[in-house]
Amino acid sequence: MTDHQWNVLPLKALYRRRETTGRPELPLLSVYRDLGVVAREGRDDNWNKPGDDLSAYRVVRPGDLVLNKMKTWQGSLGVSAMEGIVSPAYFVCKQVARGEPRFLHHLLRSQPLINEYGKRSKGIRPSQWDLPWDEFREIKVQIPPLVTQRAIADYLDAETARIDALIEKKRRMVELLREKRIALISEAVGYKIANRSYSGIQNGEGVRLRYIATINPPTPEFVLLASHAEIPFIPLEAVCFGNRLDVSRRRPKFAVETGYTRFREQDILVPKITPTFQANRTVIAEGLEGGIAAGTTELHVVRVKPDADRRYVRYLLSSKSFLDEGEASMIGVAGQKRVPDEYLRNLIVPVVEIDQQRAIADYLDAETTHIDALIARYTRTAD
Numbered sequence: 001m002t003d004h005q006w007n008v009l010p011l012k013a014l015y016r017r018r019e020t021t022g023r024p025e026l027p028l029l030s031v032y033r034d035l036g037v038v039a040r041e042g043r044d045d046n047w048n049k050p051g052d053d054l055s056a057y058r059v060v061r062p063g064d065l066v067l068n069k070m071k072t073w074q075g076s077l078g079v080s081a082m083e084g085i086v087s088p089a090y091f092v093c094k095q096v097a098r099g100e101p102r103f104l105h106h107l108l109r110s111q112p113l114i115n116e117y118g119k120r121s122k123g124i125r126p127s128q129w130d131l132p133w134d135e136f137r138e139i140k141v142q143i144p145p146l147v148t149q150r151a152i153a154d155y156l157d158a159e160t161a162r163i164d165a166l167i168e169k170k171r172r173m174v175e176l177l178r179e180k181r182i183a184l185i186s187e188a189v190g191y192k193i194a195n196r197s198y199s200g201i202q203n204g205e206g207v208r209l210r211y212i213a214t215i216n217p218p219t220p221e222f223v224l225l226a227s228h229a230e231i232p233f234i235p236l237e238a239v240c241f242g243n244r245l246d247v248s249r250r251r252p253k254f255a256v257e258t259g260y261t262r263f264r265e266q267d268i269l270v271p272k273i274t275p276t277f278q279a280n281r282t283v284i285a286e287g288l289e290g291g292i293a294a295g296t297t298e299l300h301v302v303r304v305k306p307d308a309d310r311r312y313v314r315y316l317l318s319s320k321s322f323l324d325e326g327e328a329s330m331i332g333v334a335g336q337k338r339v340p341d342e343y344l345r346n347l348i349v350p351v352v353e354i355d356q357q358r359a360i361a362d363y364l365d366a367e368t369t370h371i372d373a374l375i376a377r378y379t380r381t382a383d
Contacts (some may be wrong), residue, residue: 005145006142006143006144006145007142007143008140008141008142008143009097009140009141009143010137010138010139010140010141011136011137011138011139011140011141012137012138013096013097014095014096014097014099014104014141014143015065015093015094015095015096015137016093016094016096017091017092017093017094017133018058018059018064018092018093018094019058019092020058020059020092021055021056021057021058021059021088022055022059023055023057023059023085024053024054024055024057024085026059026083026084026085027039027040027041027082027083027084027085028040028041028054028057028084028085028086029060029066029080029082029084029085029086030086031066031067031068031071031076031077031078031086031090032076033071033074033075033076034075035078036077036078036079036080036105036109037060037066037078037079037080037081037082039082039084054085056088057085057086057087057088058085058086058087058088058090058092059083059084059085059092060080060082060083060084060085060086060092061080061083061094062080062081062082062083063079063080063094063095063101064079064080064092064093064094064095065077065078065079065080065091065092065093065095065104065108066078066079066080066086066090066091066092066093067090067091067093067131067136068089068090069089069090069091069130069131069132069133069136070089070129070130070131072114072117072121072131072136073114073117073118073121073129073131074114075109075114077108077109078105078108078109079101079102079104079105079108091133091136098146099143099146099149100146100149100150100153102150102153102156102157103149103150103152103153104149105153106152106153106156107141108141113139113141116139117131117136117139120132120135120136120139121135122135170378171378173378174375174378174379177371177374177375177378178375180371181368181371181372181375182318182319182320182323183320184364184367184368184371185315185318185319185320185364185368186319186320186321188315188360188363188364188367189312189315189316189319189350189360190350206348206349206350206351207348207349207351208345208346208347208348208349209302209313209344209345209346209347209348209349210344210345210346212304212305212307212308212313212349213268213302213303213304213305213308213313214302214303214305215300215301215302215303215341215344215345216300216301216341217301217303229252229253230250230251230252230253231250231251231253231256231289231290231292231293231294232248232249232250232288232289232290232293232294233249233250233251233256233293233294233295234249234269234285234293234294234295234296234299235249235295235296236271236273236295236296236298236299239269239271239282239283239295239299251294256294259297260294260295260296260297261294261295261296261297261299261301262292262293262294262295262301263285263292263293263294263295263299263301264285264288264291264292264293264303265285265286265288265291265292266284266285266286266303266304266310267284267285267301267302267303268282268283268284268285268301268302268303268304268310268313268314268317269282269283269284269285269295269299269300269301269302270282270299270300270301270302270317270339270344271298271299271300272298272299272300272338272339273298273336273337273338282314282317282318283314284310284311284314298338300339300341300344302317302344307354308354308357309354309357309358309361311358311361311364311365312352312357312358312360312361313349315360315361315364316349316350322347325343325347326339326343327339329343
């Protein structure tokens with residue numbers, strides 16, 4: 001590569017794969033579509049569980065290119081500025097030709113190249129696309145002189161920093177709105193689980209949740225869906241990032257007959273694993289084709305009995321007291337603790353007449369609809 005002219009090079013001339021392992025003490029890294037390579041610690045938006053044995057994770061050094069080969073077509077790649085380790089499912093590549101790493105980072109994440117990754121990825125459907133290394137390494141790119149690379153990188157670093165600052169402000173607004181939402185719900189349901197005191201309820205009467213709802217009930221209804229080749233499949237993020245479920249995803253019925261959570265129309269879905277439990281986007285399953293769906297085993301299913309209002313119960317399961325007590329009850333290893341179903345079964349909830357339950361639910365429906373609309377608007381503009 002010369003210093004005075006543009007060159008057209010295949011990516012194999014710029015990068016070579018590295019498969020160094022055996023450094024489990026290094027920090028875990030993740031690759032995000034909108035951020036590139038970032039530290040995993042401290043993030044609450046990564047639902048993938050790390051492996052038990054980190055010695056097989058691949059070492060990343062500053063300047064290395066990291067690709068999530070199953071999501072490269074979405075832009076999940078970037079040049080790392082830090083040392084760490086990533087899943088063995090990722091490609092880690094060492095830069096072997098002279099060039100400005102910051103420029104290469106922006107170049108490889110540009111939309112024309114992302115489109116090229118999509119064309120070269122293999123698989124039956126987008127969720128299963130995989131970019132082979134032999135395809136990636138043959139992609140050709142235009143590389144300017146080093147001085148030009150640095151000038152372009154300086155400009156893009158400044159502009160993206162300004163944009164990222166605006167995005168961060170909007171994300172903070174979303175956090176504040178979510179906090180307001182939980183506070184509003186907590187005030188409306190008006191009780192504290194921790195000390196078993198309930199405002200507006202004479203003598204602090206309460207009943208365990210298992211008496212008004214079935215927790216994680218058996219669901220043999222798949223046998224009724226023999227005519228359905230595919231059924232709705234609800235991933236964990238679909239519960240955590242919305243007030244209503246996206247039920248557009250499908251999986252073959254035979255593929256989810258075992259090893260998955262099953263639920264039916266009007267069941268309440270509660271994430272049970274950290275950090276998704278604290279995110280608290282408990283939802284009611286609605287709009288299910290055939291009346292039943294499958295989802296991750298990281299969901300609790302709450303099926304409310306006829307003598308209680310499911311919307312009211314859902315709001316009880318969205319209150320700060322429920323979250324605080326639930327977090328304290330979690331069991332498991334750090335970072336992957338789960339709320340046991342015993343906590344839900346034995347949860348003491350206020351005894352409230354059904355008419356009052358419906359009135360509280362109607363009020364919260366109206367109030368949270370406005371907040372959810374603001375959250376959705378800020379989330380769209382922050383992505």
